[in-house]
Amino acid sequence: MRVDGRDIVVSGSLLQPLTRRTNDILRLALSGIFLVVVITSSLITRNEWEALEQSISEIVGVLSPTQSNTVYLIYGIAILALPFVILIGLIVARQWKLLGAYAAAGIAAILLLSITGNGIAAPQWHFDLTERLDTVLSQFLDDPRWIGMLAAVLTVSGPWLPARWRRWWWALLLAFVPIHLVVSAVVPARSLLGLSVGWFVGALVVLVVGTPALEVPLDGAARAMARRGFRVAALRVVRPAGRGPMVLTATQDRTVDHGDPDEGDAVVELYGPHQRGGGFLRQFWRKLRLRDSETAPLQTSMRRAVEHRALMAIAVGDLALANTSPIAVSALERGWTLYAHRPARGTPLDACAEHTPVSRVWDALGILHSQQISHGDLRSKEITVVDGTPQFGGFALAEYGASEAHLHSDIAQLLVTTTDLYGAEKAVAAAITVFGNDAVLAASRRLTKAAMHQGLRNSVRDAGSVMSAAREEVKRQTGADQITTATITRFTRSQLIQTVLLVALVYVAYPFISSVPVFFSELGSANWWWAVAGLLVSALKYLGAGAALWACADGLVSFRNLAIMQVANTFAATTTPAGVGGLALSTRFLQKGGLGALRATTAVALQQSVQVLTHITLLIIFSAAAGASANLSRFVPGATVLYLIAGAALGAVGVFLFVPKLRRWLATAVRPRLKEVLDDLVELAREPKRLALIILGCAATTLGAALALWASIEAFGGNASFVTVTIVTMVGGTLASAAPTPGGVGAVEAALIGGLAAFGVPAAVAVPSVLLYRILTCWLPVFIGWPIMRWLTRRDMI
Structure with a gap:
């Protein structure tokens, strides 16, 4: 050079990798989003948009026919000449290597917009000069291929040419929208499609070919x-x-x-x-x-x-x-x-830690903080030692006039780095000597994953154990009972979870709200004593689930609090798909109650396993008791659905067997947990009293729901036996559990109403009965469960 x-x-090599061209990737992503929006709006709201455009055109279309033709003529000439002006501009600027990209983008845009159901359709342009000139130019103005080609070549050539030219040319191309409206013509949807396709094609070509910025x-x-x-x-x-x-x-x-x-x-x-x-x-x-x-x-x-x-x-x-x-x-x-x-002087700290006292490193940070300067990235590679004196480099995150939060963050970062190199005892002692007990104790609240950026966590051998050791040593040397984690994020994890649950609650409650007027019109004929009885027996669900989980946890947690937690569990399970929120809440409660993470997970898995086995056993028993006269065809899926389910199951098995990562996941994550559950089931068989308590609790959960539905039917004058209602509850609940909606909203109601109809319960009774049952067992516990979950959070139980 x-x-x-x-x-x-x-x-x-000066070449920049494709995956790191941020601006080009953003341009391609935005053009893709715009293309999807145009296509979606054209398919879904085409009539509404055309009506809106027509009304706007009638308002702003104030030009006379002669004036409209003049505007159309001038603009058509400009649009027709635009690609040739761009081409001449590239040649004058001697951008020879850009000409191939220019041609590729234009041709690709035209070809994409020429694809039809019968193949590629050629442009239908004709140049019959016996007609008026404005009609000839309108062939280009209204043809999406011409608009798409212009957008593509503008996107490709724009970065290589002066910014003034680029702005004027884009303004000229986009002017077709207001011009169409002013001359009292609706903007053709196909022209917007051409614009979006051209922009997308041009952005893709730019990503492949590059820009002058490279x-x-x-x-x-x-x-x-x-x-x-x-x-x-x-x-x-x-x-x-x-x-x-x-x-x-x-x-x-x-x-x-x-x-x-x-x-x-x-x-x-x-x-x-x-x-x-x-x-x-x-x-x-x-x-x-x-x-x-x-x-x-x-x-x-x-x-x-x-x-x-x-x-x-x-x-x-x-x-x-x-x-x-x-x-x-x-x-x-x-x-x-x-x-x-200048290159960094000295030896990195991790290479000379044996010969550099840790106190010198903390003294250097003390000098920085005395001038209210924070470093912000105290990894060992950003600290070097020159003639025995630690010095700092980097400064990408450094701040002059730093806040107290930044200074505490520095102390926490250096605690992690020096604990990894010197050990927790020496690192904490040196920090206290320089900054004092209060500052180190306050800074140690930031020894968390959220407060330590990823680069610093990756610079030590085991960030989690290092931060834990530093926290414990700070507590020991300062005499603190505990260190409360500092909140550095705008929203805590608990707030995010609660927000998601509330949004999900609104989502799942919306279909129910639409049927509330009909339901209230039927309440006038209801027997309220049966409704109260249904509410009381529905409490068996929570007592039974609490008893089963208490026995699975070997009685190591409070049964009273566990039963109360089951009400909050209804809220968490209803507002999350497949009830995963309820399982997570139960596991968290057991952990807070003193069980380890593995033991708590095993207890919940054991309770769920026994619940499934008990559910199937009760279903067989009650089905046999109901006799063969019952019409259960509505519960059985069609042959096509069964074949699809079997095919999907076999396909999933094949994928897990042939994909190495999934096979290793089964062997390392699923198999040990499954073995633990099976071992617990074998151990339960050797403890009859504990097994009986778990089975009774699981049975009470199922039968409590059935009793609540039976009482709801009686409240509206229905005449169904408890056996048939139990079958409907279990079969309907099982089928609806596969529904993707949180809490099975919609699916549960449909399954229960269909099941009652199969046993001869009239629709006039089945519909309000099922709605009352859902109020007693779902919506009422959900609205009560929200404050209970907040109460458990304040008591540090979850």
């Missing part, structure tokens, strides 16, 4: 460093631009500069527009996820972010604690930003 009459040797302005970087007194003789690429900046090493021209040999090299970091996009997205995600006190102000400009890093290096360098010094910061062509600095 020749710059200002000097030859600079460049070695290494051309690294090394000549500008060499000139910027020369202005700062560093004349570059050679550049070597250490890392291509990807998730982070492009990193190069620069060798100084020794024929001109005769300085210190140690000062002969420099590290050059080049940030392109793609790194700017990715960096901003990461900043925005941190800002969205964490509280304001935990995050620095957003740096929307890459140049401002780089300048901040360089200025922080200067500020820390004034304290003699920076292992590097800036050389140049400059904005380069095509959106690139340069940051050149």
